[in-house]
Amino acid sequence: MSRAGRIARRGFLIGSVAVAGGVAFGAWRYTRPLADPFAGTDAGALNPYVLIDADGVTLVAPRADKGQGARWLQAALIAEELDIDPATARIVPGPVSATYYNRALIADFMPFAPTDTGWLAETARDAADIPARLLGWQMTGGSSSTADGFDKLRQAGAVARETLKQAAALRHGLDRADLDTADGAVILPDGTRIPYPDLARDAAALEPVTQIVLRDRSQWRWLGKPMARTDVIAKSTGTQVYGIDLSLPDMLHATVRMAPWGGSVARLDPVAAEGLPGVLRVLPITGGVAVLARDTWSAMRAVQALDVAFAAPDTTGDQDAIWAALAATHDAGDIDSRKRDDGDVDAVIGAGDVTAEYRVPFLAHAPLEPMNATVLVTDDACTIWAGTQVPDFAVARAAALTGLPETAIRLENQMIGGSFGRRLEIDFIAQAVEIAMAVPGRPVKLTWSREEDFAHDQPRPAQIARVRGRATDQGVQALDLTVASPSVIASWFGRVSSAPPGPDASITTGAWDQPFAIPNFRVTGLRAPESVPVSSWRSVGASSNGFFFGTAMDEMFAAAGIDPMEGLIGLCSHDPSRAVLEGLRDLSGWTGRDAGQGRGRGVAFCLSFGVPCAQVVEVEQTPQGIRITQAFAVADVGIVLDPVNALAQLSGGMLFGLGHAMNCELTYRGHRPDQTNFHAYEGMRMRQTPQVTVRLLENGPLRGLGEPGVPPAAAALGNAIFAATGQRLRDLPFARGVRFA
């Protein structure tokens, strides 16, 4: 029995289906080319968001949670319309049963709300070009979960609520309009409470009520207010289960030692490792070696004791060669993209104007939870327990490896202990499948060591940007920014699917799309060769372009004697962005670069993922070195749905950006980074954390905030160091040029 709703908004339909002992509400596949979109639908075509049965109410949060708070917010969006305290519902991370898992349905989801064709919408869409293409699959990324789910999840909650009311109305001979709902129950006019589970079977037999009106935000009970997130309680008491914590009966533990990128195993003698206590088996796998053991530590000890030699790859994976290749890419000048070319920079820029070269290093994602996946392979099925942002890529890879049909692969997504883009990769899942295939019938948990994580991260690429610019006392007249970078999109697509043709817009995202009316403004992307595999790192192209653009603007303002805050505000061509800058000016009490008492201040702005974000960083010179004393951030996300978490994401994004800007880099030798663990890749620590002040505005379109806090941070810090010391730092990390206290 299945029912699809009649409303069709933004490419999806909300409907219901009977399930064992209850009812499920969710989105239906929308098959546009068909005259009758409901023909042939069945339970398998529904992607449920609400499941109600005798056990209670389950809310399904299909986007992965890796610390950005997506799981709770998705549940809260449903719960707000369903009239149930999200803390009292079971929240599950996505389709957990093949019955409900429908890739075709997911592939038809429209990831972004259609918006107007105004300047910001076009810019935001273009900035989101990468996730827009990928979110056709069930991908989590691009700070998109909030915008994606905002209408869809609330509609699912509202359809469920009204259908439950209809069931109660029919049962009691009442009019649905006279009924109310509260705290997970339908309330009859006489005050009788009927808990939703008591109505589930009745509701399953009804045509779903899809004539619904979403509530105005003034009526919201949970959204927009501080919420008591249940995952915060679990994470504060050691009871949150992450993928790495899974334990299954009869489970074996495994770890791997892989050849450097591009290399292979030349020689392997397993005897010494196999003789160690707890070790069950040494297993060659694609590109490396795995050890199966009774516990994680025995596996990790054995993998270090392995007598193994790796064939040396070529020399393109040496840092000097990588910088040389980037410089050569600039010198060759073959254009990959030129998404902005206003005025005539060549005619305006001349001798004596600003010229500069900026460098950013490879950066590791290094989420604190090391990569892990648990897999059970049997004759006719494969089950994967892993935290992933791309579950259907993982399923497709597992199918290819095992030879099983995709319908025989089940993936249970797990709570993720940080990602920053790392869980867009499926390498660790593929390894776990390969290992589990060697011991059919027994679950295997693969856990990487931190050393393996650094050695085989696919980092944010090292890049070189060259800038020319002209500013006069009349303001910035011209900016010509050229960025050379390997393509993260080609690299990543090539690993998980197949590389798309065409230019990689992400090489200049966060630069060309900035809302400033520079009369002569050109941004050019050059595609450099891929030396080591590279990937999306929190805020992707904007992570480096925010630094290039923000530093270049500051250099020009300084050259022309213009206050950088006034300069940015004066040039800004987009109202919400200007409001963000003005808000930051007021929040930080900006009075100029010189903050007195030997302190300097820097400001930077970046519009990324549709979110304008501006930051002020203040530093002081101390006998021990540069110390960051204060940091301010303002951003506009349209609607603040989870205010505590939104401020946390903005603060955390800025500090993440500052920490990496201070001291983080990967330098490669033989396709392997010199940095092997956190002693050589510290990021932000408590003792270096400044006082942080953050504020959110609500003038623009609804957007997510997992990434936009990162891009301005490095430029704001570098500009502050310039203000305090007169030293212009053009290479990241800044610890190459100054000492930090």
Next chain:
Amino acid sequence: MGTHLHLVRCGRLRQIARMQLIVNGNSHDLDADPQMPLLWALRDLLGLTGTKYGCGIAQCGACTVHMDGMAVRACQIRLADVAGEITTIEGLGTPDDPHPVQAAWIEQQVAQCGYCQSGQIMQAASLLALNADPSDADIDRAMSGNLCRCATYPRIRAAIRSASVRIGAA
């Protein structure tokens, strides 16, 4: 309370000992390699997975537990060297009956991904047990070995202050 070693099997390369471990007030008899770090015994042998693996070299603090009340890195303590009663995050408090530090963490909504927070909380609880009213500098000193990749540090500071008040009021 020390660890009791009884060698039960000793081959050329195999050495398994019977050890008694007191964790969260419960006594456990373990047959394990004495070289195994406490971290992995807690996680893989006792199923106490609230204590996390992050680096294995005492650089991140995710595995912080208490040994006789003092914060230690469980990845650096071999079972043979366990010399006291162990308290893990599960023993500090529970969702229904949280320790004041955990209650402060919940109130401040410190956690983002949450993976480091067991270690942060154990470190903070140890700090507050020694110094009920720590200064900013005290907090920075005590907490800088605990890495949070999400950079929740401002809320950790706020939560430690809040916990300090809670403990003072108790």
